[in-house]
Amino acid sequence: MMLAGAQIVDESSVAYTSGKSGNTGTSATMPPEEGSSREAQPVGWNPASAQGLHMVPKVDPVDIHFSNITCTVKLGINKGSKQILHGVNGRLRPRQLIAIMGPSGAGKSTLLDVLSGYRITGVGGAVFINGRGRIMKRFKRMSCYIQQDDRLQGLLTVGENMALAADLKLPTKLDKYEKGEVIEDILTNLGLYEHMNTRGAQLSGGQRKRLSIALELINNPLIMFLDEPTTGLDSSSCTQVVQLCQTLAHQGRTIICTVHQPSASLFALFDQVYVLAAGRCMYQGTTKNLVPYLQQAGIPCPKYHNPADYIIELSCGEYGQDKIDLMANKSENGKALDWFEDHQSIPSMEGLRKLVPLSVLRDTEPTGGDEETSQSNQLSVLMKRGFLKAKRDATMTHLRLIVNVVVGIMLGSLFINAGNKGERVLENYNLLFAILMHHMMSPMMLTILTFPNEMSILSKEHFNRWYSLGSYYISITIVDLPISIVGCAVFSVIVYTMSSQPLEIARFAMFFAISLYTVLVAQSFGLMIGAVFSVVNGTFLGPTLSVPMMMFAGFGVTLRDLPSYLRWGSYISYLRYGLEGFIGAIYGLGRPILDCESLYCHYKHPRTFLNEVAMSPDEFWWDVLALSVFVVTLRIAAFVLLKWKLDAVR
Numbered sequence: 056m057m058l059a060g061a062q063i064v065d066e067s068s069v070a071y072t073s074g075k076s077g078n079t080g081t082s083a084t085m086p087p088e089e090g091s092s093r094e095a096q097p098v099g100w101n102p103a104s105a106q107g108l109h110m111v112p113k114v115d116p117v118d119i120h121f122s123n124i125t126c127t128v129k130l131g132i133n134k135g136s137k138q139i140l141h142g143v144n145g146r147l148r149p150r151q152l153i154a155i156m157g158p159s160g161a162g163k164s165t166l167l168d169v170l171s172g173y174r175i176t177g178v179g180g181a182v183f184i185n186g187r188g189r190i191m192k193r194f195k196r197m198s199c200y201i202q203q204d205d206r207l208q209g210l211l212t213v214g215e216n217m218a219l220a221a222d223l224k225l226p227t228k229l230d231k232y233e234k235g236e237v238i239e240d241i242l243t244n245l246g247l248y249e250h251m252n253t254r255g256a257q258l259s260g261g262q263r264k265r266l267s268i269a270l271e272l273i274n275n276p277l278i279m280f281l282d283e284p285t286t287g288l289d290s291s292s293c294t295q296v297v298q299l300c301q302t303l304a305h306q307g308r309t310i311i312c313t314v315h316q317p318s319a320s321l322f323a324l325f326d327q328v329y330v331l332a333a334g335r336c337m338y339q340g341t342t343k344n345l346v347p348y349l350q351q352a353g354i355p356c357p358k359y360h361n362p363a364d365y366i367i368e369l370s371c372g373e374y375g376q377d378k379i380d381l382m383a384n385k386s387e388n389g390k391a392l393d394w395f396e397d398h399q400s401i402p403s404m405e406g407l408r409k410l411v412p413l414s415v416l417r418d419t420e421p422t423g424g425d426e427e428t429s430q431s432n433q434l435s436v437l438m439k440r441g442f443l444k445a446k447r448d449a450t451m452t453h454l455r456l457i458v459n460v461v462v463g464i465m466l467g468s469l470f471i472n473a474g475n476k477g478e479r480v481l482e483n484y485n486l487l488f489a490i491l492m493h494h495m496m497s498p499m500m501l502t503i504l505t506f507p508n509e510m511s512i513l514s515k516e517h518f519n520r521w522y523s524l525g526s527y528y529i530s531i532t533i534v535d536l537p538i539s540i541v542g543c544a545v546f547s548v549i550v551y552t553m554s555s556q557p558l559e560i561a562r563f564a565m566f567f568a569i570s571l572y573t574v575l576v577a578q579s580f581g582l583m584i585g586a587v588f589s590v591v592n593g594t595f596l597g598p599t600l601s602v603p604m605m606m607f608a609g610f611g612v613t614l615r616d617l618p619s620y621l622r623w624g625s626y627i628s629y630l631r632y633g634l635e636g637f638i639g640a641i642y643g644l645g646r647p648i649l650d651c652e653s654l655y656c657h658y659k660h661p662r663t664f665l666n667e668v669a670m671s672p673d674e675f676w677w678d679v680l681a682l683s684v685f686v687v688t689l690r691i692a693a694f695v696l697l698k699w700k701l702d703a704v705r
């Protein structure tokens with residue numbers, strides 16, 4: 056046995072090696088090591104010759120019917136709205152590979168979003184499954200949606216990606232060997248077995264696309280929606296992906312893809328085609344019937360012309376708007392079924408309901424939550440995944456630790472021995488503020504820069520029911536904590552000792568606690584911004600919104616000198632509590648008279664300094680409490696915003 060879900064994450068027990076991933080185990084059954092995974096499609100892998108997955112759908116494929124589908128988007132305040140889909144109808148027959156085609160902007164992705172249930176805002180019309188209105192919870196259990204951009208975990212190998220997905224998507228009662236069999240079966244059939252040890256980020260475009268499909272195949276969906284699976288691939292990879300989809304469809308699944316402009320040979324691989332132009336249906340039927348359809352419509356496809364190209368040209372309006380209207384009328388905007396294979400025998404809605412009686416549905420009634428496994432299993436798998444990624448993440452972990460060491464040494468050198476001299480109290484005060492700035496900026500910016508990328512993966516995996524948002528959120532919170540603690544501790548030790556702050560355990564503990572709290576608040580703030588805004592907007596907003604925090608921290612203008620009408624600002628600035636906490640740690644706890652070398656030493660008595668900066672040394676626990684409230688409130692706010700954002704994009 057080569058692969059097993061739970062084993063993959065525990066590197067010591069991984070039964071194969073990876074030169075690139077850092078796995079250390081070895082095995083006689085190890086797949087060949089890759090020189091470079093980019094260089095080639097797997098030699099000899101031919102999807103047409105793949106025998107098909109052993110894991111075929113256990114239930115009968117479903118018949119999808121959609122009726123009068125409209126989709127309208129709001130263009131902004133006072134800009135009105137735009138209708139993308141104009142009452143389209145259609146039938147997606149089981150065991151078919153179906154292409155949704157059309158010129159750019161025709162509404163293909165929008166239709167796919169609506170059919171998969173991804174888009175819900177501004178959508179009208181109805182979707183029927185086996186003749187009955189679609190119940191979203193049931194539908195999501197039988198379908199998956201693979202978006203155009205491959206949203207993969209680039210730091211994990213193919214095997215790890217699959218194993219973790221299996222742990223999330225397959226029942227926990229299956230043991231690691233049973234899960235391993237499923238994974239082996241899929242990877243072998245998709246020509247990815249040889250790439251088991253290659254990291255996601257190092258796969259070629261075609262391999263990435265196949266891995267996206269492989270990940271969703273784990274729980275054996277009946278219906279697969281793929282948005283532009285061939286975009287960005289060379290012709291051989293396109294053919295491989297489409298042939299793979301064809302094999303999967305003919306095994307008993309319904310596979311619906313959007314495609315731009317397929318070559319004649321690629322077009323012939325599809326069983327059924329649905330052509331859209333400006334949100335209306337131009338043709339619906341088999342690929343073979345397209346030429347006779349055009350002939351009958353009086354717009355015959357020229358000899359030696361790819362029919363797929365020709366209908367796109369017609370749909371673009373190259374031959375006049377009247378041809379578009381003609382095709383929309385002839386196809387009855389998708390109602391006409393005349394161009395399907397054996398169209399007389401296509402069952403009516405009533406016929407379908409009789410074929411699949413309600414009593415059959417009762418037996419497959421979805422129970423429990425939306426996800427396949429329990430919340431505790433999701434949390435544990437996501438934590439394993441998080442720690443594995445953190446271990447390899449050059450930015451979020453390695454760079455973060457290095458930055459803490461480097462900045463710690465720099466600040467320590469700049470303010471060397473400033474902490475124990477009466478003459479250098481103001482310098483030390485500057486140092487404490489600089490430390491706060493460091494704890495605020497680096498975790499916040501790192502989160503703002505990296506989280507939007509995580510968001511796209513989260514959105515895909517959450518929509519495809521891998522895990523709940525709650526499990527995900529708790530896992531990222533827990534996984535990040537040790538890294539924050541280690542980074543903060545390393546930084547604190549360096550800067551505290553180099554600047555000769557008082558060497559007392561209690562004071563250091565207070566200093567470290569305030570540092571860590573500041574990091575956690577800043578990170579939560581970054582999470583709020585990263586969850587809602589793009590990298591560009593977040594990079595602007597993060598520092599901009601932090602400026603008021605600095606203004607009201609009591610550093611430039613003391614808290615006492617703040618105008619009364621601005622005093623509220625100091626209560627909402629977490630840096631104020633951070634600075635006050637630092638002052639309490641360093642100059643509070645009845646710190647004795649400071650060493651002075653000169654005759655006149657203004658801040659010989661720490662009390663003098665505390666009076667001047669208008670900070671009380673006895674507020675430490677209040678500061679800790681205030682920072683705790685900030686962490687909890689911002690974390691909850693970030694969760695709410697994340698949830699809102701995931702729903703809003705739909």
Ligand SMILES: Nc1ncnc2c1ncn2[C@@H]1O[C@H](COP(=O)(O)OP(=O)(O)OP(=O)(O)O)[C@@H](O)[C@H]1O
Nearest residue numbers: 128129137139157158159160161162163164165166
């Ligand atoms: N949220 C939105 N706000 C405004 N316009 C939108 C929105 N979503 C889609 N559109 C518009 O709707 C039209 C259809 O978009 P869609 O992405 O479905 O087209 P498509 O056929 O998939 O195009 P392509 O092949 O280029 O991806 C386009 O003109 C697009 O600009």
